[in-house]
Amino acid sequence: MLKITILGCYAATPRTFSNPTSQVVELKNHVFLLDCAEGTQVQLRRNKVKFSKIEHIFISHLHGDHFFGLIGLISTFMLLGRTAPLHVYGPVGIKEIILLQLKHSGAWTPYELHFHELSSKTPELIFEDEKVTVHTVPLNHRIYTNGFVIREKVGLRKLNIGAAERYGIPKLYYRNIVLGKDILLEDGRTVSNLDLTFEADPPKSYAYCSDTAYHEPVCDAISGVTVLYHEATFLEAEREVATRTMHSTAQDAARIAKKANVGTLILGHYSTRYDDLTAFENEAKQFFSPVWLADDGRIFEF
Amino acid sequence: MLKITILGCYAATPRTFSNPTSQVVELKNHVFLLDCAEGTQVQLRRNKVKFSKIEHIFISHLHGDHFFGLIGLISTFMLLGRTAPLHVYGPVGIKEIILLQLKHSGAWTPYELHFHELSSKTPELIFEDEKVTVHTVPLNHRIYTNGFVIREKVGLRKLNIGAAERYGIPKLYYRNIVLGKDILLEDGRTVSNLDLTFEADPPKSYAYCSDTAYHEPVCDAISGVTVLYHEATFLEAEREVATRTMHSTAQDAARIAKKANVGTLILGHYSTRYDDLTAFENEAKQFFSPVWLADDGRIFEF
Numbered sequence: 001m002l003k004i005t006i007l008g009c010y011a012a013t014p015r016t017f018s019n020p021t022s023q024v025v026e027l028k029n030h031v032f033l034l035d036c037a038e039g040t041q042v043q044l045r046r047n048k049v050k051f052s053k054i055e056h057i058f059i060s061h062l063h064g065d066h067f068f069g070l071i072g073l074i075s076t077f078m079l080l081g082r083t084a085p086l087h088v089y090g091p092v093g094i095k096e097i098i099l100l101q102l103k104h105s106g107a108w109t110p111y112e113l114h115f116h117e118l119s120s121k122t123p124e125l126i127f128e129d130e131k132v133t134v135h136t137v138p139l140n141h142r143i144y145t146n147g148f149v150i151r152e153k154v155g156l157r158k159l160n161i162g163a164a165e166r167y168g169i170p171k172l173y174y175r176n177i178v179l180g181k182d183i184l185l186e187d188g189r190t191v192s193n194l195d196l197t198f199e200a201d202p203p204k205s206y207a208y209c210s211d212t213a214y215h216e217p218v219c220d221a222i223s224g225v226t227v228l229y230h231e232a233t234f235l236e237a238e239r240e241v242a243t244r245t246m247h248s249t250a251q252d253a254a255r256i257a258k259k260a261n262v263g264t265l266i267l268g269h270y271s272t273r274y275d276d277l278t279a280f281e282n283e284a285k286q287f288f289s290p291v292w293l294a295d296d297g298r299i300f301e302f
Numbered sequence: 303m304l305k306i307t308i309l310g311c312y313a314a315t316p317r318t319f320s321n322p323t324s325q326v327v328e329l330k331n332h333v334f335l336l337d338c339a340e341g342t343q344v345q346l347r348r349n350k351v352k353f354s355k356i357e358h359i360f361i362s363h364l365h366g367d368h369f370f371g372l373i374g375l376i377s378t379f380m381l382l383g384r385t386a387p388l389h390v391y392g393p394v395g396i397k398e399i400i401l402l403q404l405k406h407s408g409a410w411t412p413y414e415l416h417f418h419e420l421s422s423k424t425p426e427l428i429f430e431d432e433k434v435t436v437h438t439v440p441l442n443h444r445i446y447t448n449g450f451v452i453r454e455k456v457g458l459r460k461l462n463i464g465a466a467e468r469y470g471i472p473k474l475y476y477r478n479i480v481l482g483k484d485i486l487l488e489d490g491r492t493v494s495n496l497d498l499t500f501e502a503d504p505p506k507s508y509a510y511c512s513d514t515a516y517h518e519p520v521c522d523a524i525s526g527v528t529v530l531y532h533e534a535t536f537l538e539a540e541r542e543v544a545t546r547t548m549h550s551t552a553q554d555a556a557r558i559a560k561k562a563n564v565g566t567l568i569l570g571h572y573s574t575r576y577d578d579l580t581a582f583e584n585e586a587k588q589f590f591s592p593v594w595l596a597d598d599g600r601i602f603e604f
Contacts, residue, residue: 064373
């Protein structure tokens with residue numbers, strides 16, 4: 001299952017009832033934190049995300065509404081006695097900013113703190129294990145910014161028990177079948193693995209694009225993902241502000257979703273000038289559906 | 303009037319219902335912000351403090367639970383279009399930390415941002431105008447830390463209208479009386495200003511001591527203040543932890559209040575291990591009274 005928990009999805013400043021950007025993405029036993037604005041650690045508590053499960057934090061860019069909560073979270077991990085390593089991925093400069101503050105607070109993390117500083121202007125693989133990859137998606141914003149694509153790898157094919165029973169294959173061999181092996185029967189015949197298994201579940205994938213102006217080059221990198229979260233700071237009426245501040249409108253996000261042929265679009269990063277968000281959905285739906293609206297505390301499962 | 307608004311008064315990490323240290327002190331038209339933990343700007347909004355009124359921010363030390371909200375507040379001032387200068391007082395290092403983050407965010411404040419870096423180990427005058435002074439109070443903590451004493455200056459003597467009328471002094475001269483002048487009557491006699499005025503109101507003063515181990519040298523600097531806010535992170539049962547972490551117990555705070563002969567003691571900076579705070583009041587009252595317990599959102603007026 002792919003699970004996205006929106007901790008904050010508003011632009012600019014933290015307010016009493018709206019939080020700047022941070023979200024938790026769970027896939028294949030990973031709990032990834034994407035961006036970490038001021039207030040993220042309180043939002044993690046409110047949404048009952050276990051701090052100790054977070055091992056990888058991805059920071060899109062060094063605007064405050066995406067990373068001012070990082071130093072606090074790193075410090076809290078320290079106070080909670082964390083021992084597991086923590087990996088932080090973000091633009092060049094992030095390491096200096098965090099270490100300078102740790103130095104002046106006279107503290108040092110009792111856990112390994114690894115920084116992976118990013119500067120590439122083309123997509124790159126920044127994390128990989130047996131089950132998942134994470135690539136950057138260079139965006140087009142006022143300062144160096146990356147989105148991220150988290151992709152599940154194609155899993156193992158699934159056992160066709162009916163077929164295995166028809167061939168009289170002992171259960172003892174089922175594990176080999178799942179691992180992809182052909183089976184030699186007692187009568188000397190070989191049964192192809194394809195005849196004993198079903199296709200693996202289609203791998204799920206999630207693309208996160210915040211913040212960016214309308215930027216078609218991202219479509220290659222996020223092509224066909226299950227879910228795209230794309231910023232939509234403004235509506236069409238504020239097109240001029242969007243252009244000037246290098247942000248997207250809801251329509252921009254929908255156009256990207258369509259060109260990239262994604263499964264579902266989630267909108268977020270709304271300017272706090274809007275009280276009612278339904279216009280975001282309506283404007284986006286002119287170009288793409290399904291469209292969902294992110295909101296603080298909302299959980300999406302795919 | 304001296305008004306203290308507690309934005310946060312808990313130690314260590316921000317939690318859903320408790321905020322780390324920050325408070326607003328209002329005296330003689332000044333709105334001083336003392337410490338600025340993560341979440342301070344949201345607490346300012348919740349407590350309806352006008353952002354534009356804040357012109358001086360005093361940071362006691364560079365532990366996160368006292369200053370991780372500063373960069374966010376400075377950025378928000380920027381987004382709100384502030385033009386008035388802002389003065390930040392805090393330990394050496396604070397300027398580098400803030401400017402490094404502004405640099406990486408590609409932003410610059412459209413208002414003057416003045417840093418007053420502190421390193422003295424003896425009390426010093428760091429702010430003064432016609433009506434108010436602010437001095438540092440060096441504390442004894444794990445890293446370089448200052449408390450602050452905010453003192454109202456002795457005001458003008460108050461007009462004794464009855465006396466002025468008895469001498470038949472025209473109202474036209476009342477302003478001169480208030481400004482301290484003697485008055486020459488039409489019959490040639492001089493009336494001393496002391497005969498035409500009452501004593502000025504006793505000036506109010508506020509001392510803020512967070513964080514510190516029990517530290518008697520502060521008593522000189524805070525002697526006789528109207529109100530002392532003193533940290534009380536622990537109860538006596540946790541004396542050993544208090545000593546090791548260089549924090550105070552409620553009794554330590556009360557002993558300092560007594561020795562310094564202050565008017566009222568406010569306790570705060572409680573460890574989040576305590577659910578019930580009444581024991582703090584009880585333990586302190588064995589040595590001093592009156593004692594008040596700070597709590598987030600609580601307002602004290604003197």
